[in-house]
Amino acid sequence: xxxxxxxxxxxxxxxxxxxxxxxxxxxxxxxxxxxxxxxxxxxxxxxxxxxxxxxxxxxxxxxxxxxxxxxxxxxxxxxxxxxxxxxxxxxxxxxxxxxxxxxxxxxxxxxxxxxxxxxxxxxxxxxxxxxxxxxxxxxxxxxxxxxxxxxxxxxxxxxxxxxxxxxxxxxxxxxxxxxxxxxxxxxxxxxxxxxxxxxxxxxxxxxxxxxxxxxxxxxxxxxxxxxxxxxxxxxxxxxxxxxxxxxxxxxxxxxxxxxxxxxxxxxxxxxxxxxxxxxxxxxxxxxxxxxxxxxxxxxxxxxxxxxxxxxxxxxxxxxxxxxxxxxxxxxxxxxxxxxxxxxxxxxxxxxxxxxxxxxxxxxxxxxxxxxxxxxxxxxxxxxxxxxxxxxxxxxxxxxxxxxxxxxxxxxxxxxx
Numbered sequence: 222x223x224x225x226x227x228x229x230x231x232x233x234x235x236x237x238x239x240x241x242x243x244x245x246x247x248x249x250x251x252x253x254x255x256x257x258x259x260x261x262x263x264x265x266x267x268x269x270x271x272x273x274x275x276x277x278x279x280x281x282x283x284x285x286x287x288x289x290x291x292x293x294x295x296x297x298x299x300x301x302x303x304x305x306x307x308x309x310x311x312x313x314x315x316x317x318x319x320x321x322x323x324x325x326x327x328x329x330x331x332x333x334x335x336x337x338x339x340x341x342x343x344x345x346x347x348x349x350x351x352x353x354x355x356x357x358x359x360x361x362x363x364x365x366x367x368x369x370x371x372x373x374x375x376x377x378x379x380x381x382x383x384x385x386x387x388x389x390x391x392x393x394x395x396x397x398x399x400x401x402x403x404x405x406x407x408x409x410x411x412x413x414x415x416x417x418x419x420x421x422x423x424x425x426x427x428x429x430x431x432x433x434x435x436x437x438x439x440x441x442x443x444x445x446x447x448x449x450x451x452x453x454x455x456x457x458x459x460x461x462x463x464x465x466x467x468x469x470x471x472x473x474x475x476x477x478x479x480x481x482x483x484x485x486x487x488x489x490x491x492x493x494x495x496x497x498x499x500x501x502x503x504x505x506x507x508x509x510x511x512x513x514x515x516x517x518x519x520x521x522x523x524x525x526x527x528x529x530x531x532x533x534x535x536x537x538x539x540x541x542x543x544x545x546x547x548x549x550x551x552x553x554x555x556x557x558x559x560x561x562x563x564x565x566x567x568x569x570x571x572x573x574x575x576x577x578x579x580x581x582x583x584x585x586x587x588x589x590x591x592x593x594x595x596x597x598x599x600x601x602x603x604x605x606x607x608x609x610x611x612x613x614x615x616x617x618x619x620x621x622x623x624x625x626x627x628x629x630x631x632x633x634x635x636x637x
Contacts, residue, residue, distance in 0.1 A: 241360040246372055248414050249356055252312075252349035254376035255319075255411065256292050256586075259346055259404055260285065261384035266397030273397065276332040284336050286590055288343040293586035295347025300355065300579020304439055305428055308352050308359070308575070309421045315348020316415055319408040327401035342404075347586075349411065351578045358567035358574040359422035366568060367507040371560035375500045379493070427572055439576040443569075447631075449577060451624025452566030455516060457584040458617035459558045462523055464589040465614065466492075466551055469596035469607035477602055478539055488545060492552040499556025512561035513629050519557030520615075520622050526550025527611045534604045551611070558618075565625060 263270075270281050295315070303311040322342035329335045357369045391399035443449050474485045506515055530547035533539055563581065570577025592614075596607050 241357065241365070241369060245418060246357075246369055248418050249353040250373050250376040251411060252353040252415070253373040254380040255407065256343070256346045256350050257377050258380040258384045258407075259342060260288060261380070262388040262404060263392075263397060263400040264384075265389040266392040266400055269392065269397040270332075270335070274330070274332045274335065280332050280336075284332075284339040286593065287336055287340040289586050289590035289593065291340040291343030292347040292350070293583045293590060295344035296351040296582035296586065297579045298344075299348035300351040300575045300577075300582065301439060303352050303355055303423070303575035304573050307421050307423050307425070307428060308356055309415075309419065311348055311575075312352045312415050312419060313412070315345045315352070316408060316412045318342075318345030319349070320405065320412060321345075323401055323405035323408050327398050327405055346408075347582070349415070351582045352575065354563060354567060354578040354582070355575045356419065356422050358571065358578065362568055364507045364512075367512050367561050367564040368504045370563040370567075371500050371504045371507070371556075373563070374556070374559040375497055377559075379497060423575070439573045440580065442573055443577045443580060446569050446628070447624050448628030449566050449569040451621045451626075451628060452562045452569070453581050453584050453621070454624065455520070455618055455621030456559060456562035456566070456581060457588050458614045458621060459519070459523060459555055459562075460585045461588045461592050462527065462551060462611050462614040462618065463555050464592050465596050465607050465610045466548060468593045469604065470548070472597065472602075473539070473544075473604045473607060477604055478541065478544070480541075488548065491545070492548045495549045495553035496556050499553045500560065501556075503557050503560055507561070512565055513625055515557045516561050516565075516622055516625060519554045519561070520618050522550055522554030522557065523618060524615050526552075526554060527608065527615050531608045531612060534608045539604065562621075569628075 264285075267278065267281050270276070271278050274281075299311050299315055319342055322338050322345055325338035326335060326342065329338060353373065354370070357373065358366065361369050387403070388400045391403060470489060471485060474480050474488060480488075503515060526547045526549070528547075529543055529550065533543040533547060537543060566581055567574050567577050592610055595610060598606050
Protein backbone atom coordinates (compact mmCIF):
# COMPACT_ATOMS: atom_id res chain seq x y z
CA UNK A 222 0.00 0.00 0.00
CA UNK A 223 1.34 3.42 -0.86
CA UNK A 224 0.05 6.92 -0.46
CA UNK A 225 0.92 10.38 -1.63
CA UNK A 226 4.39 11.37 -0.54
CA UNK A 227 4.95 14.70 1.17
CA UNK A 228 7.53 17.13 -0.18
CA UNK A 229 10.57 17.64 1.94
CA UNK A 230 10.92 20.89 3.84
CA UNK A 231 14.20 22.60 4.34
CA UNK A 232 15.98 22.57 7.65
CA UNK A 233 16.55 20.03 10.40
CA UNK A 234 12.83 19.54 10.99
CA UNK A 235 12.15 18.64 7.38
CA UNK A 236 9.80 15.77 6.69
CA UNK A 237 11.36 13.13 4.47
CA UNK A 238 9.32 11.98 1.48
CA UNK A 239 7.73 8.73 2.54
CA UNK A 240 4.87 6.43 1.63
CA UNK A 241 2.72 4.35 3.93
CA UNK A 242 4.66 1.12 3.35
CA UNK A 243 3.68 -2.19 4.94
CA UNK A 244 6.55 -2.16 7.53
CA UNK A 245 5.72 1.41 8.50
CA UNK A 246 2.02 0.58 8.79
CA UNK A 247 2.80 -2.41 11.02
CA UNK A 248 4.89 -0.25 13.36
CA UNK A 249 2.10 2.32 13.51
CA UNK A 250 -0.39 -0.47 14.20
CA UNK A 251 1.80 -1.67 17.08
CA UNK A 252 1.87 1.88 18.47
CA UNK A 253 -1.88 2.15 18.15
CA UNK A 254 -2.46 -1.26 19.75
CA UNK A 255 -0.15 -0.82 22.73
CA UNK A 256 -2.55 1.10 25.04
CA UNK A 257 -5.32 -1.56 24.87
CA UNK A 258 -2.60 -4.19 25.38
CA UNK A 259 -1.38 -2.31 28.46
CA UNK A 260 -4.94 -2.20 29.79
CA UNK A 261 -5.46 -5.97 29.89
CA UNK A 262 -2.03 -7.54 30.42
CA UNK A 263 -2.03 -7.25 34.20
CA UNK A 264 -5.72 -8.06 34.81
CA UNK A 265 -5.03 -11.70 35.83
CA UNK A 266 -2.67 -10.36 38.51
CA UNK A 267 -5.23 -8.19 40.35
CA UNK A 268 -5.58 -10.57 43.33
CA UNK A 269 -1.78 -10.91 43.63
CA UNK A 270 -1.32 -7.13 43.51
CA UNK A 271 -3.86 -6.63 46.28
CA UNK A 272 -2.09 -9.21 48.49
CA UNK A 273 1.48 -8.16 47.68
CA UNK A 274 0.89 -4.42 48.16
CA UNK A 275 -1.46 -4.94 51.12
CA UNK A 276 -4.34 -3.06 49.54
CA UNK A 277 -7.95 -3.54 48.49
CA UNK A 278 -9.44 -4.79 45.24
CA UNK A 279 -11.07 -1.37 44.73
CA UNK A 280 -7.71 0.40 44.90
CA UNK A 281 -6.20 -2.04 42.42
CA UNK A 282 -9.18 -1.45 40.10
CA UNK A 283 -8.48 2.28 40.41
CA UNK A 284 -5.15 1.76 38.61
CA UNK A 285 -7.15 0.72 35.52
CA UNK A 286 -9.41 3.77 35.70
CA UNK A 287 -6.36 6.02 36.15
CA UNK A 288 -4.78 4.55 33.03
CA UNK A 289 -7.93 5.09 30.95
CA UNK A 290 -8.39 8.69 32.07
CA UNK A 291 -4.70 9.49 31.63
CA UNK A 292 -4.72 7.98 28.14
CA UNK A 293 -7.69 10.18 27.23
CA UNK A 294 -5.98 13.32 28.56
CA UNK A 295 -2.61 12.30 27.12
CA UNK A 296 -4.03 11.97 23.63
CA UNK A 297 -5.51 15.46 23.75
CA UNK A 298 -2.25 17.02 25.01
CA UNK A 299 0.15 15.11 22.76
CA UNK A 300 -2.01 15.20 19.64
CA UNK A 301 -2.42 18.98 19.63
CA UNK A 302 1.28 19.37 20.43
CA UNK A 303 2.22 17.23 17.41
CA UNK A 304 0.51 19.76 15.12
CA UNK A 305 2.85 22.43 16.50
CA UNK A 306 6.24 20.72 16.82
CA UNK A 307 5.93 17.71 14.48
CA UNK A 308 5.18 14.01 14.90
CA UNK A 309 8.59 12.53 15.76
CA UNK A 310 9.40 14.64 18.84
CA UNK A 311 6.02 13.80 20.34
CA UNK A 312 6.34 10.10 19.52
CA UNK A 313 9.80 9.87 21.04
CA UNK A 314 8.85 11.92 24.09
CA UNK A 315 5.72 9.89 24.72
CA UNK A 316 7.39 6.50 24.40
CA UNK A 317 10.20 7.67 26.70
CA UNK A 318 7.58 8.46 29.34
CA UNK A 319 6.07 5.02 28.72
CA UNK A 320 9.44 3.32 29.29
CA UNK A 321 9.99 5.07 32.63
CA UNK A 322 6.42 4.44 33.77
CA UNK A 323 6.51 0.73 32.86
CA UNK A 324 9.77 0.28 34.76
CA UNK A 325 8.29 2.05 37.79
CA UNK A 326 5.21 -0.21 37.70
CA UNK A 327 7.45 -3.28 37.71
CA UNK A 328 9.54 -2.08 40.67
CA UNK A 329 6.98 -0.37 42.90
CA UNK A 330 6.27 -1.47 46.47
CA UNK A 331 3.32 0.88 46.98
CA UNK A 332 -0.21 0.88 45.55
CA UNK A 333 -0.08 4.69 45.40
CA UNK A 334 3.13 4.67 43.39
CA UNK A 335 1.59 2.02 41.13
CA UNK A 336 -1.45 4.26 40.68
CA UNK A 337 0.75 7.23 39.77
CA UNK A 338 2.93 5.14 37.44
CA UNK A 339 -0.14 3.74 35.65
CA UNK A 340 -1.41 7.28 35.11
CA UNK A 341 2.01 8.28 33.76
CA UNK A 342 2.01 5.18 31.56
CA UNK A 343 -1.38 6.19 30.17
CA UNK A 344 -0.16 9.71 29.39
CA UNK A 345 2.96 8.42 27.63
CA UNK A 346 1.35 5.61 25.64
CA UNK A 347 -1.48 7.94 24.68
CA UNK A 348 1.13 9.80 22.63
CA UNK A 349 2.08 6.82 20.48
CA UNK A 350 -1.57 5.99 19.91
CA UNK A 351 -2.71 9.46 18.89
CA UNK A 352 0.33 10.27 16.75
CA UNK A 353 0.15 6.89 14.98
CA UNK A 354 -3.30 7.85 13.71
CA UNK A 355 -2.06 11.29 12.70
CA UNK A 356 0.86 9.79 10.73
CA UNK A 357 -1.54 7.51 8.85
CA UNK A 358 -3.70 10.54 8.01
CA UNK A 359 -0.59 12.47 6.89
CA UNK A 360 0.35 9.75 4.42
CA UNK A 361 -2.97 8.49 3.05
CA UNK A 362 -6.44 9.51 1.98
CA UNK A 363 -9.70 8.05 0.72
CA UNK A 364 -9.99 4.27 0.48
CA UNK A 365 -6.31 3.75 1.31
CA UNK A 366 -6.80 5.64 4.57
CA UNK A 367 -9.86 3.57 5.46
CA UNK A 368 -7.91 0.36 4.78
CA UNK A 369 -4.97 1.59 6.86
CA UNK A 370 -7.20 2.55 9.78
CA UNK A 371 -8.87 -0.86 9.52
CA UNK A 372 -5.43 -2.41 10.03
CA UNK A 373 -4.92 -0.28 13.14
CA UNK A 374 -8.37 -1.30 14.36
CA UNK A 375 -7.56 -4.99 13.80
CA UNK A 376 -4.46 -4.75 16.00
CA UNK A 377 -6.42 -2.84 18.64
CA UNK A 378 -9.01 -5.62 18.59
CA UNK A 379 -6.51 -8.46 18.89
CA UNK A 380 -4.64 -6.79 21.76
CA UNK A 381 -7.40 -7.24 24.38
CA UNK A 382 -7.59 -10.96 23.47
CA UNK A 383 -3.88 -11.68 23.51
CA UNK A 384 -2.99 -9.48 26.50
CA UNK A 385 -4.78 -11.40 29.29
CA UNK A 386 -3.56 -14.72 27.88
CA UNK A 387 0.06 -13.58 27.75
CA UNK A 388 -0.30 -11.89 31.12
CA UNK A 389 -1.74 -15.03 32.66
CA UNK A 390 1.08 -17.18 31.29
CA UNK A 391 3.64 -14.83 32.84
CA UNK A 392 1.87 -14.00 36.10
CA UNK A 393 1.20 -17.65 37.00
CA UNK A 394 4.84 -18.74 37.34
CA UNK A 395 6.58 -15.36 37.78
CA UNK A 396 4.12 -13.09 39.61
CA UNK A 397 2.27 -9.91 38.69
CA UNK A 398 5.42 -7.85 38.14
CA UNK A 399 6.27 -10.02 35.13
CA UNK A 400 3.42 -8.38 33.21
CA UNK A 401 4.97 -4.96 33.68
CA UNK A 402 8.45 -6.23 32.84
CA UNK A 403 6.95 -7.40 29.55
CA UNK A 404 5.38 -3.97 28.98
CA UNK A 405 8.76 -2.39 29.78
CA UNK A 406 10.47 -4.60 27.17
CA UNK A 407 7.78 -3.73 24.63
CA UNK A 408 8.17 0.02 25.18
CA UNK A 409 11.95 -0.26 24.78
CA UNK A 410 11.50 -2.19 21.52
CA UNK A 411 8.94 0.34 20.30
CA UNK A 412 11.36 3.17 21.12
CA UNK A 413 13.96 1.64 18.84
CA UNK A 414 11.42 1.00 16.07
CA UNK A 415 10.09 4.58 16.26
CA UNK A 416 13.60 6.03 16.22
CA UNK A 417 14.69 3.95 13.22
CA UNK A 418 11.55 3.51 11.11
CA UNK A 419 9.13 6.40 11.61
CA UNK A 420 10.17 9.62 9.85
CA UNK A 421 8.75 13.09 10.36
CA UNK A 422 5.56 13.30 8.28
CA UNK A 423 4.49 16.86 9.05
CA UNK A 424 6.67 19.41 7.20
CA UNK A 425 7.63 22.54 9.10
CA UNK A 426 5.62 24.78 6.76
CA UNK A 427 2.42 22.86 7.60
CA UNK A 428 2.77 23.19 11.39
CA UNK A 429 0.76 25.66 13.44
CA UNK A 430 2.07 28.14 15.94
CA UNK A 431 2.62 27.28 19.58
CA UNK A 432 0.78 28.19 22.74
CA UNK A 433 -2.71 27.88 24.18
CA UNK A 434 -4.20 30.27 21.64
CA UNK A 435 -3.01 28.05 18.79
CA UNK A 436 -4.50 24.97 20.48
CA UNK A 437 -7.85 26.71 20.85
CA UNK A 438 -7.79 27.85 17.20
CA UNK A 439 -6.99 24.32 16.01
CA UNK A 440 -9.68 22.85 18.24
CA UNK A 441 -12.27 25.26 16.90
CA UNK A 442 -11.16 24.44 13.36
CA UNK A 443 -11.81 20.70 13.68
CA UNK A 444 -14.89 20.98 15.90
CA UNK A 445 -16.43 23.43 13.44
CA UNK A 446 -16.68 20.65 10.85
CA UNK A 447 -19.99 18.80 11.16
CA UNK A 448 -18.65 15.66 9.52
CA UNK A 449 -15.69 15.49 11.90
CA UNK A 450 -17.94 15.91 14.94
CA UNK A 451 -20.19 13.17 13.54
CA UNK A 452 -17.22 10.83 13.18
CA UNK A 453 -16.10 11.53 16.76
CA UNK A 454 -19.60 10.94 18.15
CA UNK A 455 -20.04 7.76 16.12
CA UNK A 456 -16.71 6.13 16.95
CA UNK A 457 -16.88 7.15 20.63
CA UNK A 458 -20.46 5.94 21.12
CA UNK A 459 -19.86 2.66 19.29
CA UNK A 460 -16.66 2.16 21.33
CA UNK A 461 -18.72 2.74 24.49
CA UNK A 462 -21.20 0.08 23.34
CA UNK A 463 -18.35 -2.37 22.85
CA UNK A 464 -16.66 -1.40 26.12
CA UNK A 465 -19.90 -1.92 28.06
CA UNK A 466 -19.85 -5.50 26.78
CA UNK A 467 -16.15 -5.96 27.58
CA UNK A 468 -16.53 -4.59 31.13
CA UNK A 469 -19.76 -6.38 32.03
CA UNK A 470 -19.41 -9.69 30.19
CA UNK A 471 -17.32 -11.50 32.88
CA UNK A 472 -20.07 -10.93 35.45
CA UNK A 473 -22.99 -11.45 33.05
CA UNK A 474 -21.65 -14.69 31.56
CA UNK A 475 -20.06 -16.22 34.67
CA UNK A 476 -21.89 -14.80 37.71
CA UNK A 477 -25.41 -14.39 36.30
CA UNK A 478 -25.53 -17.07 33.61
CA UNK A 479 -23.39 -19.49 35.64
CA UNK A 480 -20.91 -20.47 32.93
CA UNK A 481 -17.29 -21.42 33.63
CA UNK A 482 -14.17 -19.34 33.02
CA UNK A 483 -13.40 -21.56 30.02
CA UNK A 484 -16.87 -20.98 28.55
CA UNK A 485 -16.47 -17.23 29.06
CA UNK A 486 -13.08 -17.30 27.34
CA UNK A 487 -14.58 -19.19 24.39
CA UNK A 488 -17.47 -16.75 24.03
CA UNK A 489 -15.21 -13.72 24.35
CA UNK A 490 -12.79 -15.16 21.80
CA UNK A 491 -15.62 -15.84 19.33
CA UNK A 492 -16.94 -12.27 19.56
CA UNK A 493 -13.42 -10.89 19.16
CA UNK A 494 -12.96 -13.13 16.12
CA UNK A 495 -16.19 -11.70 14.66
CA UNK A 496 -14.78 -8.20 15.13
CA UNK A 497 -11.48 -9.03 13.43
CA UNK A 498 -13.30 -10.83 10.58
CA UNK A 499 -15.50 -7.80 9.89
CA UNK A 500 -12.48 -5.52 9.96
CA UNK A 501 -10.90 -7.67 7.25
CA UNK A 502 -14.16 -7.60 5.27
CA UNK A 503 -14.23 -3.82 5.63
CA UNK A 504 -10.71 -3.55 4.19
CA UNK A 505 -12.00 -5.06 0.97
CA UNK A 506 -15.37 -3.32 0.89
CA UNK A 507 -13.90 0.20 1.13
CA UNK A 508 -12.37 -0.31 -2.31
CA UNK A 509 -15.86 -0.29 -3.86
CA UNK A 510 -18.26 1.03 -1.19
CA UNK A 511 -18.13 4.50 0.35
CA UNK A 512 -17.07 4.52 4.02
CA UNK A 513 -20.19 6.56 4.87
CA UNK A 514 -22.41 3.69 3.69
CA UNK A 515 -20.39 1.11 5.58
CA UNK A 516 -20.81 3.15 8.77
CA UNK A 517 -24.58 3.04 8.34
CA UNK A 518 -24.41 -0.76 8.02
CA UNK A 519 -22.26 -0.96 11.15
CA UNK A 520 -24.68 1.19 13.14
CA UNK A 521 -27.63 -0.94 12.02
CA UNK A 522 -25.73 -4.08 13.04
CA UNK A 523 -25.11 -2.67 16.51
CA UNK A 524 -28.75 -1.69 17.00
CA UNK A 525 -29.74 -5.23 15.99
CA UNK A 526 -27.32 -6.75 18.48
CA UNK A 527 -28.36 -4.45 21.32
CA UNK A 528 -32.05 -5.08 20.57
CA UNK A 529 -31.48 -8.83 20.86
CA UNK A 530 -29.68 -8.34 24.19
CA UNK A 531 -32.46 -6.09 25.55
CA UNK A 532 -35.08 -8.72 24.70
CA UNK A 533 -32.97 -11.48 26.27
CA UNK A 534 -32.36 -9.53 29.49
CA UNK A 535 -35.83 -7.99 29.89
CA UNK A 536 -38.08 -10.85 28.77
CA UNK A 537 -36.25 -14.17 28.27
CA UNK A 538 -34.01 -14.68 31.34
CA UNK A 539 -30.72 -14.47 29.42
CA UNK A 540 -30.90 -17.47 27.04
CA UNK A 541 -27.37 -18.48 25.97
CA UNK A 542 -27.98 -18.58 22.14
CA UNK A 543 -29.66 -15.18 22.15
CA UNK A 544 -26.99 -13.56 24.31
CA UNK A 545 -24.22 -14.93 22.11
CA UNK A 546 -26.03 -13.68 18.97
CA UNK A 547 -26.34 -10.21 20.48
CA UNK A 548 -22.70 -10.09 21.56
CA UNK A 549 -21.54 -11.27 18.13
CA UNK A 550 -23.61 -8.62 16.35
CA UNK A 551 -22.37 -5.82 18.62
CA UNK A 552 -18.72 -6.78 18.32
CA UNK A 553 -18.78 -7.67 14.63
CA UNK A 554 -20.51 -4.43 13.65
CA UNK A 555 -17.73 -2.44 15.29
CA UNK A 556 -15.51 -3.69 12.47
CA UNK A 557 -17.47 -1.51 10.03
CA UNK A 558 -17.34 1.55 12.28
CA UNK A 559 -13.92 2.12 13.82
CA UNK A 560 -11.64 2.30 10.77
CA UNK A 561 -14.12 4.19 8.62
CA UNK A 562 -14.90 6.77 11.32
CA UNK A 563 -11.20 7.40 11.91
CA UNK A 564 -10.61 7.80 8.18
CA UNK A 565 -13.53 10.19 7.66
CA UNK A 566 -12.83 12.22 10.80
CA UNK A 567 -9.10 12.68 10.26
CA UNK A 568 -9.46 13.43 6.56
CA UNK A 569 -11.91 16.21 7.46
CA UNK A 570 -9.57 17.47 10.22
CA UNK A 571 -6.70 18.15 7.79
CA UNK A 572 -4.35 19.93 8.08
CA UNK A 573 -4.77 19.67 11.89
CA UNK A 574 -4.81 15.88 11.96
CA UNK A 575 -2.92 15.75 15.27
CA UNK A 576 -5.59 17.82 16.98
CA UNK A 577 -8.29 15.81 15.23
CA UNK A 578 -6.74 12.52 16.35
CA UNK A 579 -6.32 13.89 19.89
CA UNK A 580 -9.95 14.87 20.34
CA UNK A 581 -11.18 11.64 18.77
CA UNK A 582 -8.99 9.42 20.93
CA UNK A 583 -9.63 11.46 24.06
CA UNK A 584 -13.39 11.17 23.58
CA UNK A 585 -13.20 7.39 23.14
CA UNK A 586 -11.07 6.66 26.19
CA UNK A 587 -12.76 9.28 28.33
CA UNK A 588 -16.16 7.74 27.62
CA UNK A 589 -14.77 4.24 28.24
CA UNK A 590 -13.51 5.37 31.66
CA UNK A 591 -17.05 6.48 32.51
CA UNK A 592 -18.74 3.35 31.17
CA UNK A 593 -16.44 0.85 32.95
CA UNK A 594 -17.70 1.48 36.50
CA UNK A 595 -21.33 2.20 35.50
CA UNK A 596 -21.95 -1.31 34.15
CA UNK A 597 -21.66 -2.63 37.71
CA UNK A 598 -23.78 0.06 39.36
CA UNK A 599 -26.56 -2.45 40.20
CA UNK A 600 -24.17 -5.12 41.45
CA UNK A 601 -22.77 -8.31 39.96
CA UNK A 602 -26.17 -9.98 39.53
CA UNK A 603 -27.88 -7.61 37.09
CA UNK A 604 -27.36 -7.19 33.35
CA UNK A 605 -29.75 -4.22 33.18
CA UNK A 606 -27.02 -1.52 33.44
CA UNK A 607 -25.11 -3.17 30.60
CA UNK A 608 -28.01 -3.17 28.14
CA UNK A 609 -29.13 0.30 29.29
CA UNK A 610 -25.71 1.80 28.57
CA UNK A 611 -25.53 -0.08 25.26
CA UNK A 612 -28.93 1.30 24.24
CA UNK A 613 -27.95 4.88 25.08
CA UNK A 614 -24.64 4.48 23.25
CA UNK A 615 -26.35 3.14 20.11
CA UNK A 616 -28.70 6.13 20.11
CA UNK A 617 -25.68 8.47 20.09
CA UNK A 618 -24.07 6.35 17.38
CA UNK A 619 -27.02 7.11 15.11
CA UNK A 620 -26.78 10.80 16.00
CA UNK A 621 -23.17 10.74 14.82
CA UNK A 622 -24.10 8.88 11.64
CA UNK A 623 -26.76 11.51 10.90
CA UNK A 624 -24.15 14.28 11.25
CA UNK A 625 -21.76 12.47 8.88
CA UNK A 626 -24.46 11.94 6.26
CA UNK A 627 -25.61 15.54 6.57
CA UNK A 628 -22.07 16.83 6.03
CA UNK A 629 -21.58 14.48 3.07
CA UNK A 630 -24.82 15.61 1.40
CA UNK A 631 -23.86 19.27 1.93
CA UNK A 632 -20.65 18.66 -0.04
CA UNK A 633 -22.27 16.83 -2.96
CA UNK A 634 -23.65 19.91 -4.80
CA UNK A 635 -20.26 21.60 -4.50
CA UNK A 636 -18.55 18.49 -5.85
CA UNK A 637 -21.00 18.35 -8.72
